[in-house]
Amino acid sequence: MKKFLLSVLGVSGLFLTSLKANGQAFVTQADTLYHTINGLGELTNEITNKTGASFTIQWQVVASDFPADWIPPVGICDNHNCYYNTKTIDLWNGFSGSTFTSDPYKPDTAGTFYLITTLADTNSVGTHYLTVSLNGGGTSKMMTFVVSHNPTGVTTITKSEDNITVYPNPARNQINVVFNPNVDAKTIAICNLIGNVVSVFKVTGTSAGMNIENLPTGVYFMRIINSQGAIISTRRFSHQ
Secondary structure, three states: OHHHHHHHHHHHHHHHHHHHHHOOOEEEOOOEEEEEOOOEEEEEOOEEEOOOOOEOOEEEEEEEOOOOOOOOOOEEEOOOOEEOOOOOOOOOOOOOOOOEEOOOEOEOOEEOOEEEEEOOOOOOOEEEEEEEEEEEOOEEEEEEEEEEEOOOOOOOOOOHHHHEEEEOOOEOOEEEEEEOOOOOOOEEEEEOOOOOEEEEEEOEOOEEEEEOOOOOOEEEEEEEEOOOOOEEEEEEEEEO
16 A cells, blocks of 8 residues: 555656646746837836746847837847847847847746837837747747837828738737727638638737638738728738
């Protein structure tokens, strides 16, 4: 009986160790953050170390459709420093971003990670995204900041393409769409290159997340349809 109990306890210990090993080393408050910025703005998304040991996180911007005049005032801050585009640093150059390493994040402690920017002196408006890849402690995560910027005193924007943000692109398991409130989007149809509809999603509110993991890899078109059945925007994206 004693041997049986020791055997059970040993198996239980291995099971718990496996659970701990397979768990996430760190978590974030959210995978996607949304914010409207007209002047100075900050999107905070703290990182919490869930292990019993400190570790650093390597991160880089991996995708963004921020307009060119948004990039210079945008900074990403970890628990070590804030980084901006400079002559020697590419936070995002339109194709890739430099890799940065944080200071160690302490066990069971929430640490700083956020986007900061001032868009008061920029001309570009609309809703755009920036995605950061984070790797540390054996865990990899993607974090996306969705930023809306409208000129002061203007309540509507006439160019519909500026009111619709699609990310990430290329996409793997999910493609996301964010609309400004004045966009009358009710249905999204995903079509292949020859125009056949392969999937349809209903829209509620000002955003939609669509699971595309069952679609073959390739290039697709997203048709965004309003309440009258008219196509108000068509976006192209790749499924990897």
